[in-house]
Amino acid sequence: MSQAGTAAAPTLYPFEFRGTGSAYFGIWIVNLALTIVTVGIFSAWAKVRTRRYFNGSTWVAGHAFDYHASGYRILIGRAIALALLLAYTLSTHFHPAIKVLWYLAGAWLLPWLANSSIRFNARNTSYRNLRFNFTATDTEAFMAIVLWPFLGLITALILWPFAQRQKDYFYINNHTFGGRYFETKFPTWRMYAIFAIGLGVYGFILAVLLGLGFAAMAVLQQSHGTPFANVPPAAVGYIVIAMFYLPFLLIAPAIHTMIVNLTASGTLFDDKHRLESKMDPLKVTGIVISNVALCLVTLGFYYPWAKVRLARYQMSKLTLVASGDVDSYVSEVFDSQSAVGEEIGSVFSFDFGL
Amino acid sequence: MIVGRYFFANSARFVPARASVDDKRILKITGEDGGSLAEAPLRQVKITPRLADLPRKLMLPDGACFETLDNDGVDELIGIARHLVSGGWMDRLERSWRAIVVSIILASAAVGAFVVWGIPALAFQLAMKTPDWMAAAVSDQTMTVLDSHYIQATEISEADQAKAMRIFEQVAKTGACAPHVCRLLFRSRLGANAFALPDGRIVMTDAMWQMAKPEELAGVFAHEMAHVRLAHGLQRVYEASLVPALIVVVTGDISQIGQMAVILPGVLVQSAYSREFETEADRSALTTLRKLGINPAVMAGLLERMDRERCGDRPCGGSWLGDHPDTAFRAALYRSGR
Structure with missing residues (x-):
């Protein structure tokens, strides 16, 4: 081992979800009531508070994440999405043939909407006073969420797992934190x-x-x-x-869990630090099924505890494997990131809830 | 004086620090050694709204940030400048048991009312406004699937078909259904059965023709015509999309769609709506039969015979998942005549 300490021993930083069902219950029910009273308008702010609660309750290496979105921008995003939906419904109502045009437009619109939403959420997520970002181009989005799934479908799903990999690469590899990239890589x-x-x-x-x-x-x-x-x-x-x-519903949580395990565990940040996700697909399936059963029995009032219980388990199995002490690394590397901060809000981006 | 961490401008580097506000409303951040780290007028500082026991942030205009878990301390610190922070009232509501109880009542009442009255009313309005070509398209689709997988051409003689047609026309003439809308089709298989499609096609199976006497057949047609006239088929289609939409609103989560959590309650609620349609169609058939001078009680006999054919001597019984009310209930309705 060299004296400069280039091969420092990996240090493990487990993720932890510190939220509670009872605290989230208060947030959920009050925001739901306000959403009802305001005929849906408050739902944009409700979304911000919910997301902030979940981000802010997720801790790793002594710091919590945060969410900074403004309800106004989510409201505008939803208004645009609603306007598009209305335009689609009305135009196809009077001229059914116009659907073809919409599908063509959708091939362009969908990647743009997805990019915009992911970027909006990344830029409004922070950790240790620094923001995340999402840097994919619309062409990359088109390939990942229109072209590859389409090819997966027309090849009778033979290419579907490959298309799924392309989507995960697109999502993870375009995310940055403090200007440095995440990169996932795993054999197809x-x-x-x-x-x-x-x-x-x-x-x-x-x-x-x-x-x-x-x-x-x-x-x-x-x-x-x-x-x-x-x-x-x-x-x-x-x-x-x-x-x-029914069998599809039963296996969906396990499949999703295995995909998250694979993509997260293959993720490197800044070529140095690894993530490791070790969720048990059967355990997740059990949690999801019992959550649904409890939600049904309680007429939906168990929902906040259900959501918290799943997040707790997911985070308890996620670990940051840092090469060396993450605190000194972060302090040194991300000392000044003014360029990243200025960019926020300057680009047209909204959350469309995709 | 509150204790927390000070992050330098646009940096992930932090030092332990304390924050205080002087009488000129200047926020002062000092290090542990007492040395000054930053100062800014309070009105230029963005203070994140309080939310549960999440860390609170005082964001300085230059990109620096003071973070603390001392939420009460921050509230006290900014007490005189509370108007600078938006959203404080939300946190007070979220933690007040009174507001939570009021919210539970309000949300339950609103969601309950929407399920009981809102969705049926909305589905009815939408069904009434649906253009005929759409109803025809939906019906074509259903008929194609049925013809290719479940049912076959009829084996009833032409003379018998003409008899059935005459009864059908008599029933329609009472106003049960406009003659140019409702049409009778004959198919075999699927046991003794009759069903209506949204555009007015009414399918009767051969077994039904063999089992039902003419007076009973009039009741069966009247029931199916009511489904057509009241657009029950289309309402079911709309309800099928309104129920998931409601669940998205309640959970605030679009990704829930297509998951178990959405499908199971959806099925329960939709079969409840379907049972209401059946009762509505039964009531309408009752009125139609009276206009034709037929005693509605004959329908009770038919329903009970159908039940015996299907389930033997034990009654089939109803269920939460069934889309028809149980036979005893329906038979009683026809017998009572109300």
Whole structure:
């Protein structure tokens, strides 16, 4: 080891979510009531407070994140989104053929809206007095969220995991903190492995459900003649859709968790510091399912605790693996970043909630 | 005097520091050694609104920042200049149990009222304003799917079809449905069944024709025509999108869409709406049957026979998930005539 200490031992900084369900309950219900009283207008400010609570309750290495967005800009973003939606609905109402034009426009509009939203949220997120930023061009956004998914779809999903990787690269690798880049890198086969596992489990659950369905039908047929007799056709449709959709709902949280583990653990910041996410996909699935059940039983009032419980688990499994002492690194490298600060707010960017 | 951390201008570097405000309303930040770090008139300092027990920030005009966990200390410090901070009232509401109780009542009442009256009324308005070509397009789609997967051509003789048509026309003439809107189609499979599509197509299965007597058939047609006249099919389509929209508003989270949390309550609420439509159609059929001089009680007999065919001697029973009310309820409605 050299004397200059270039190969300092890695230091682990676990993330921690310090929010509580009861504190968030107060924020949620009061903001919901104000949103209702103001016919939705206050929802923009409600969003700021919610996001600030979650950012501000997330700590790593002795500091919390923060969120600085102004409710006005979110309101404007929502007004624009609503205007677009109205324009779409009205124009296609009177001239159905105009849809084609909208789809073409959407291919350009969607990347722009996504870029604008991600950039808005990055620039309004801070840690240790410095802001994040998002630097993707609209062309990159077009490739990641229009072209690649499209190619994934027309190749019968063969390219879908690759498209997912392109989307994650686009999202993470264009984020900066204090002007330095995050970069995730992982072999594509690992994304294919996740989707292969997902497909396998999906197929297994579907097979079990179909087996149970056929068994039930056989029993019914013996006792009452034709299966589905007197079942309204709409209900038959629901049953079939539910059979194919239910396994998808069940595996979605686990797939998402595995993707986050993969992309986060592959992430380097400033070529030095690593992130490490070690969530258990089954545990997350359990949390999500019990959250939904508790929300149903409590007529929705469990929602704040549900959200906090998930965030707690997610953050408890996330670690910053810094090369050396992160405090002295940050103090030295990010001593003055005036250029980053001035840029904020000068570029047209709004949150469209995408 | 409050204790916190002072971040230098546009820097992640910080030192432990203290903040105070003098009688000229100048914010003064001093280091632990007592040396001055920064000064700024309070009205140029941006103070973040209080939120739960999150760290509070005093942001100086040059990009420096004083951060502290002492929220009460900050409130006291800026006491005389409270008007400079926006949003303080929000925090007081969020932590006041009175405001929380009022909010719970208000939100429950509003969401409850929206589910019970708002969504049905909105869906009704939208359904009534939907142009005919849209209803036709939806119906074409449904019919194509049904024809290719679930139902087959009829095996009823032409003479019997003409008989059914005559009953159908008689029922329509009472005002149950405009004759140029409602049309009768014959198909087989799916047991004894009849259903209506939004554009006025009413499909009757062969088994239904065999099971129902002419008077009962009039009741079946009257029920399906009510679905068409009252645009129940389209209302269901609109309700299917209004329920998720409500959940997005309540949770403030668009990404929730398509997740279990949205789908399950959505299914429960929508089948409740559907049961209301069935009762509405039953009531309308009752009136139509009276106009035709038919005793509505005959429908009770048909419903019970259909139930026996489907479930044997045990009653099929209703459920929260069912889109029809249970048979005992429906039969009682026809028997009571109200």
